[in-house]
Amino acid sequence: MAYSQKVIDKFEKTLKNPEEASVGRWKPGDKDFHRVGTGIVGAPACGDVMKLQIKCENVDNKNVIVDAKFKTYGCGSAIASSGQLIDMLKGKTIEEAQQISNQEIVDILELPAIKIHCSVLAEEAIHRAIDDFKSRRNND
Amino acid sequence: MKPLYFDYASTTPVDTRVIDKMKDCLSLDGNFGNPGSRSHAFGWQAEELVEEARFNVSNLLNCDPREIIWTSGATESDNLAIKGAANFYKEKGKHIITSKIEHKAVLDTCRQLESEGFEITYLDPDENGSISIKALQDNIRKDTTLVSLMHINNEIGVINDIEKIGDLCRENGVIFHVDAAQSAGKINIDLSSLKVDLMSFSAHKIYGPKGIGALYVRRRPRIRLQPLFHGGGQERGIRAGTLPTHQIVGMGEAFKIAMNEMVDDHEKISSHRDTLWKGLNGMEEIYVNGSVETGYPGIFNLSFNYVEGESLIMALKNIAVSSGSACTSASLEPSYVLRALGRPDELAHSSIRFSFGRFTTEDEVNSTVELVKDSVSQLREISPLWEMYQDGVDLDKIEWA
Numbered sequence: 001m002a003y004s005q006k007v008i009d010k011f012e013k014t015l016k017n018p019e020e021a022s023v024g025r026w027k028p029g030d031k032d033f034h035r036v037g038t039g040i041v042g043a044p045a046c047g048d049v050m051k052l053q054i055k056c057e058n059v060d061n062k063n064v065i066v067d068a069k070f071k072t073y074g075c076g077s078a079i080a081s082s083g084q085l086i087d088m089l090k091g092k093t094i095e096e097a098q099q100i101s102n103q104e105i106v107d108i109l110e111l112p113a114i115k116i117h118c119s120v121l122a123e124e125a126i127h128r129a130i131d132d133f134k135s136r137r138n139n140d
Numbered sequence: 141m142k143p144l145y146f147d148y149a150s151t152t153p154v155d156t157r158v159i160d161k162m163k164d165c166l167s168l169d170g171n172f173g174n175p176g177s178r179s180h181a182f183g184w185q186a187e188e189l190v191e192e193a194r195f196n197v198s199n200l201l202n203c204d205p206r207e208i209i210w211t212s213g214a215t216e217s218d219n220l221a222i223k224g225a226a227n228f229y230k231e232k233g234k235h236i237i238t239s240k241i242e243h244k245a246v247l248d249t250c251r252q253l254e255s256e257g258f259e260i261t262y263l264d265p266d267e268n269g270s271i272s273i274k275a276l277q278d279n280i281r282k283d284t285t286l287v288s289l290m291h292i293n294n295e296i297g298v299i300n301d302i303e304k305i306g307d308l309c310r311e312n313g314v315i316f317h318v319d320a321a322q323s324a325g326k327i328n329i330d331l332s333s334l335k336v337d338l339m340s341f342s343a344h345k346i347y348g349p350k351g352i353g354a355l356y357v358r359r360r361p362r363i364r365l366q367p368l369f370h371g372g373g374q375e376r377g378i379r380a381g382t383l384p385t386h387q388i389v390g391m392g393e394a395f396k397i398a399m400n401e402m403v404d405d406h407e408k409i410s411s412h413r414d415t416l417w418k419g420l421n422g423m424e425e426i427y428v429n430g431s432v433e434t435g436y437p438g439i440f441n442l443s444f445n446y447v448e449g450e451s452l453i454m455a456l457k458n459i460a461v462s463s464g465s466a467c468t469s470a471s472l473e474p475s476y477v478l479r480a481l482g483r484p485d486e487l488a489h490s491s492i493r494f495s496f497g498r499f500t501t502e503d504e505v506n507s508t509v510e511l512v513k514d515s516v517s518q519l520r521e522i523s524p525l526w527e528m529y530q531d532g533v534d535l536d537k538i539e540w541a
Contacts, residue, residue: 008454015455015518023522043540044525045485047448047465047474051524071524075450075465079522128541 003076004110010080022086024069026053037133039125048074048118050082052125054089054097056133063094063133070125077115081105085122094130143460144504148345148497149294149322149439150462154390155347155498161393162349165189165386175383176374186385193392197341197354200324200399203331204359209375210388213353214321215245216368217340218288220355220379221317222249224365225286225338226258229315233283237314239263239271240480241295246288246319268431269298269481273308280308286315291323295464295477295493296430297439299327306335315363321345321353325398326406326438331356337363343387347498348394352387355379405498406437412496412505413437419509423516425529429464429478429491440494443478443487446526447519452492455515459508464491486525486535 014021026036036055042048051071056063068089072082084105089097102119105111111119145153154162164170165186175190177183191205198205211217226236238250240262250260261279263271271289280287287309292299302318309316317338320329325346331339339356343349357363357378371380398405417432417440425445441464444452449465464475465488474488483491494508520526528535 003454011451011454014522015515018518018521025527040524041541044489044535045540047485047489049524049540051527071522071527073446073523073525074448076454078448079451124541 002112006109007077007080007111010083010109011076014079014083021083022067022069023071025051025071026055026069034136035133037129037131037136039128039130039132041121041124041128042074042078044073048072048078048121050074050078050121050125052082052085052122052129054094054126054129054133056094063137065089065092065094065097074118074121075115077109077111078118078121080109081111081118081122082125084109085126089126094133097126098130100126141458143458144508146459146461146494146496146500146504146508148500149297149493149495151344151350152347152497153499154344154349155394155397157397158348158390158393162386162390165389171385173385175385176372186383189385190383190388193388196392196396196399200395201329201331201339201356202333203356207331207356207359209355209357209378210383211353211355211379212351213344214243214319214340214342215353217342217353217355218243218245218317218319219249220365220368221338221340221357222246222286222288223253223368224378225315225317225363226253227366228364229285230258233281233285234258235261235281235284236286236288237261237263237276237279237284238288239265239290241265241269241293241477242288242290243294243319243321246290250288265298265480267482268434269293269296269429269477271300271305273301273304276305277308280312280314284312284314286317288317288319290319290321291329292320292326292436292439293430293477294322294439295475296441296481297435297437298430299323299434299436302336303334309337310335322439323436325395325402327436328402331358337361338365343391343394346394346398349387349390352384352391354391401498408498409496409500410437412500412502413440413494415502415505416440416494416509419506420512423513427483427487429481429483429487438496440496441478442492442494443483443490444492444516445487445490446523446529447516448489449491451519452490452515455519456511459511461495462493464493465489 055067070082102123105119173182173186175186194205321342337358342353369380427443429441449463478488
């Protein structure tokens, strides 16, 4: 597989130091769990499952993503795409995050054409996580 | 650092003893002549070498040298055997039986024949990957002319019982073709006792060069084939084209070495597989695709559940292996072989094939054990499926998006 050095670096960093690369999870019972939105996309049978969590805080009446964590089952570029997404999310409002397109991830990681679906999965994951966060706020 | 090579089922390095022989057949000082040239010594000498190589190949397989036809490799041999027999005997019938886990060289050839009006039955293997005699018997019809089944499966190492299958085919007057690309020189093949009519071979799977192979075509009872290539009448008109002396000599030498070293090679390879399995066997959620007890030990296929195969290959960057994962294939489909065994797709995505050979060392296997263990646990650490499994979630009950 002809991956760019960027995919390889991202993948290897994630493996070597998962915590620093934001691998992890918040689970029910954790402090602030009510401020966490979770998105799970993909399917084991397709070879890709991405789980993204965002933690938001209210800053000037806007929901800002202050932290994010992920876990991904999938090929090297799926893992790199998730890590790249995380880097792009932190500090953004959920409205800004909603605007992130898969093409940005493709460009940054120089994904080969056959791996573009990995970036699409990442885009879907953020949408799901935001939807989940919003539905939780509505229930508050 | 050069990665450790564990992909011998894909191809093998050429044995240096083979290279030495090949080098003598290229330059002006060497045997560069056309083996088909009947009018001078250059041709005669080249022909002599070709016939010596033919003998070496036939000697390993215990058949008559006249039953060996040179081809460009096992793919061509499979094409020639299947299309050649199907077309020659099409007045007798147009039904062919094969299995779902054959190499693409057989499957795609059968698909082509289907488009030309032949009818193909694709047998399901049992869960270990072998073809049952009963399943074959139930599918043989009056118009069946050909059965094509592989000897050792290239992905999972399962060995078909070609002795029993051959007996059944012969009783029913059906031609039996065997793709032996993975087995020749690895396990014993005795064509004088087997009821095999056509058998495909490759040189590069057994430390010979790429681009050369052979097809065994039985003389008694005589099997006839419609040729694929037409031209100068070489190989008794069955396969036209100038014989590549250096390639043929390389294949002959490789088969000769295999004849002498097969038993030792097999013993070493078995011990490597045992070392690998002993090292990994204690891991949680790993599955053998094929059989440790009855499979060919040189091909060992494992699924590491909750870890995707391509990512594992990337993590194992210092080891050269292959995977049944969709992500490593151009089609984005997981291994059709593992699916045909009834393995769920997720286990096919998680599969890695380790294949060992003559030059594998014990040290290499030991470092592989450690690398695999570390990489699998690293990838499970970042896998949401592993997390769910640890939490006791039943993944089959989840509705995946």
